[in-house]
Amino acid sequence: MENIKVGIVGLGRLGKVHAKNLAENVQGCQLVAACSFVQEELDYAVTELGVQETYKNYEEMVKSPTIDAVFIVSPSGFHCEQIQLAMEHGKHVFSEKPIGLDLAEIQETERVIQSRPDQIFMLGFMRRYDDSYRYAKRLVDAGELGELTLIRCYSIDPSSGMESFVKFAGASDSGGIFMDMSIHDIDLVRWFTKKEVSKVWAIGKNAAYPELDKVGELETGAAMVQLENQAMAILVAGRNCHHGYHVETELIGTKGMLRVAAAPEKNLVTIMDETGVVRACSQDFPERFREAFVNEAKEFIACIKEKRQPQVSAYDGLQSTKVALACRKSFETNELIEIDN
Numbered sequence: 001m002e003n004i005k006v007g008i009v010g011l012g013r014l015g016k017v018h019a020k021n022l023a024e025n026v027q028g029c030q031l032v033a034a035c036s037f038v039q040e041e042l043d044y045a046v047t048e049l050g051v052q053e054t055y056k057n058y059e060e061m062v063k064s065p066t067i068d069a070v071f072i073v074s075p076s077g078f079h080c081e082q083i084q085l086a087m088e089h090g091k092h093v094f095s096e097k098p099i100g101l102d103l104a105e106i107q108e109t110e111r112v113i114q115s116r117p118d119q120i121f122m123l124g125f126m127r128r129y130d131d132s133y134r135y136a137k138r139l140v141d142a143g144e145l146g147e148l149t150l151i152r153c154y155s156i157d158p159s160s161g162m163e164s165f166v167k168f169a170g171a172s173d174s175g176g177i178f179m180d181m182s183i184h185d186i187d188l189v190r191w192f193t194k195k196e197v198s199k200v201w202a203i204g205k206n207a208a209y210p211e212l213d214k215v216g217e218l219e220t221g222a223a224m225v226q227l228e229n230q231a232m233a234i235l236v237a238g239r240n241c242h243h244g245y246h247v248e249t250e251l252i253g254t255k256g257m258l259r260v261a262a263a264p265e266k267n268l269v270t271i272m273d274e275t276g277v278v279r280a281c282s283q284d285f286p287e288r289f290r291e292a293f294v295n296e297a298k299e300f301i302a303c304i305k306e307k308r309q310p311q312v313s314a315y316d317g318l319q320s321t322k323v324a325l326a327c328r329k330s331f332e333t334n335e336l337i338e339i340d341n
């Protein structure tokens with residue numbers, strides 16, 4: 001089978017990572033088109049990645065007969081509209097998380113996706129393609145931990161990325177910390193337990209970065225979550241991690257516990273010097289999830305070639321967004337929110 005020809009929209013913080021992977025690290029596909037508002041990003045795609053077609057208008061890109069599939073890495077508020085347009089033009093679609101910011105729009109998008117079962121749709125919950133999370137999932141599914149009773153999740157961005165985050169959040173709505181960060185944890189909780197969330201209570205605080213107030217964002221948010229079978233989750237999300245990028249997950253079951261990345265170590269190197277015994281930390285999402293981003297792109301291309309839908313669906317996008325929106329509402333109203341599943 002010929003290479004799958006891909007067009008990408010968004011060449012920002014994450015778009016460049018996906019674009020490079022599609023151009024260099026994923027076999028069976030060719031990155032042929034790119035769309036961005038920023039000319040320097042398009043120039044980069046042509047000179048560094050060999051892209052042949054560039055666009056400032058997304059609709060023009062999805063109309064191009066050259067491309068078979070679209071990778072959507074634009075800001076979250078555009079995802080639904082862009083997924084629908086690509087689907088309607090007969091393209092396979094990979095979309096970054098969250099699937100959207102508005103429930104009615106997501107439900108409409110899910111209907112469009114379901115009406116075209118021969119086109120592949122995949123959502124970018126890349127942690128499901130990370131080796132450590134996959135290992136943990138196999139243990140849980142084999143019953144090694146017994147019944148899961150509590151899941152504790154940390155997703156804290158590095159303070160070193162504050163400037164670029166404030167720019168990102170100022171340029172377009174991220175959906176807030178629960179939609180932008182905790183959504184990965186919410187997906188993990190649903191994936192590990194195979195249960196839906198029924199209630200949330202969320203709180204948050206800004207302390208060190210007044211610029212976050214100006215863009216309506218939280219420095220630290222936390223949520224208590226109850227699932228339909230009374231299992232629990234505790235979500236901690238943040239933007240102010242001084243040691244790097246801290247993503248950690250703990251699963252507590254009736255027969256045992258496990259932690260994924262109990263300390264967010266960069267690699268297997270231990271340095272012993274005058275400061276003590278030092279393990280360096282992972283610094284950002286492209287570093288921590290480098291392999292996962294490649295794995296998910298490989299899976300998307302494999303699904304197109306093998307004519308099968310991937311495991312992460314639009315429904316997972318809808319359900320996780322419901323929970324993230326409930327967290328935001330709970331933070332705003334200071335009330336316990338029940339979720340209608």
Ligand code: NAI
Pocket residue numbers: 009010011012013014015035036037038041056058073074075076078096097098124126168171180285
């Ligand atoms: P960014 O702000 O760095 O880049 C946005 C890009 O989209 C720019 O190239 C801009 O020109 C382009 N763009 C904006 N509006 C557009 C439009 N209407 N049409 C065409 N191009 C448009 O954003 P970043 O951080 O790369 O995030 C993009 C998406 O990726 C977001 O949805 C975010 O939630 C997601 N993301 C996911 C991560 C993960 O861990 N899976 C990590 C970081 C981001």
